[in-house]
Amino acid sequence: MPVADGEQSPREQRRAPAAGKPRAEGKSLVIKAKKLRLRSPSQDVKEKSKRLREVRLDKEQIEPVRLQKALSASGVGSRREMEEWIEAGLVLVNGKKASLGDRVGPEDRVTAKGDVIKLKWADRLPRIIMYHKQEGEIVSRDDPEGRVSVFERLPQAKSSRWVAVGRLDVNTSGLLLITTSGELANRMMHPSFEVEREYAVRVLGELTPEVAKEMTAGVELEDGPAAFQRVFQRGGAEEGANQWYNVVIKEGRNREVRRMFEHFGLTVSRLIRVRFGNLGLPPRLKRGQFYELNEAEVAAVMKWSDLTMTGRKKTRGSKAE
Secondary structure (H helix, E strand, C coil): CCCCCCCCCHHHCCCCCCCCCCCCCCCCCCCEEEEECCCCCCCHHHHHHHHHHHHHCCHHHCCCHHHHHHHHHHCCCCHHHHHHHHHCCCCCEEEECCCCCCCECCCCCECCCCEEEEECCCCCCCEEEEEEECCCCCCCCCCCCCCEEHHHHHCCCCCCCCECCCCCCCCEEEEEEEEEEEHHHHHCCCCCCCCCCCEEEEEEEECHCCCHHHHCCEEEEEEEEECEEEEEEEEEEECEEEEEEEECCCCCCCCHHHHHHCCCCCEEEEEEEECCEEEECCCCCCCCCEEEHHHHHHHHHHHCCCCCCCCEEEECCCCCC
């Protein structure tokens, strides 16, 4: 799957040390991110959030999913790793050796490498975190260079596995969405849905109206055509030759924003993601802080994404769960 500007490829995603545990020997402990606390919501929001928090699907309503997906969503490992385990004959379903393509449901008994796996199912609203990623942090579960991972900085998801929605590279900061719903993450990242990503870009040099027009009309990069949906300037000059601009793009190819500016001989000195889809970076959310959406806010995101509250695709005439 393509990755957003400055993002790492899926191959760079690997398992990370559990949150709160020391890193490898010789590495310092990671300082946990601080949670942004807002004023208490209105009574209506509180009551709606409480109702949504208590909603659960019956086991009969949960549809079977592919085995590797169920194992990954339960925190056993990545989907690729689970596929390797299945192909190696290390996974059993109801006492029989599993095969790729097998589907499992809540009533199935699954063992992996001899251990019984308690599979976790999407029977409730997922969790969504908005994190203000800092430069120098990676969105990966393993790094041979020993850099700090955002997954080490954030609270642990006890009942499922965190998934990053649109990864940012080590030199890009700003809004990073983290969720326990793989379906929501796929929905927001998939190129076919053309979800907007907005970036604030500090550029060394001036972006002329003619160049901005070319950027929105489209240019040819080494991996194909690319175009911004919108380009506009924010504020005046900073530190002499530096200028701030905002750009909006609908796809997630590797370092695409930086490469667009480089195509016109302009150097990007800062890159900050300020919006992903319908979620913007809150002004009060400082670098290194996170905010967890309440249940009413999560339900609004699921509705905007055209998913049911548990992450299933809506069908015509379907009712909210």
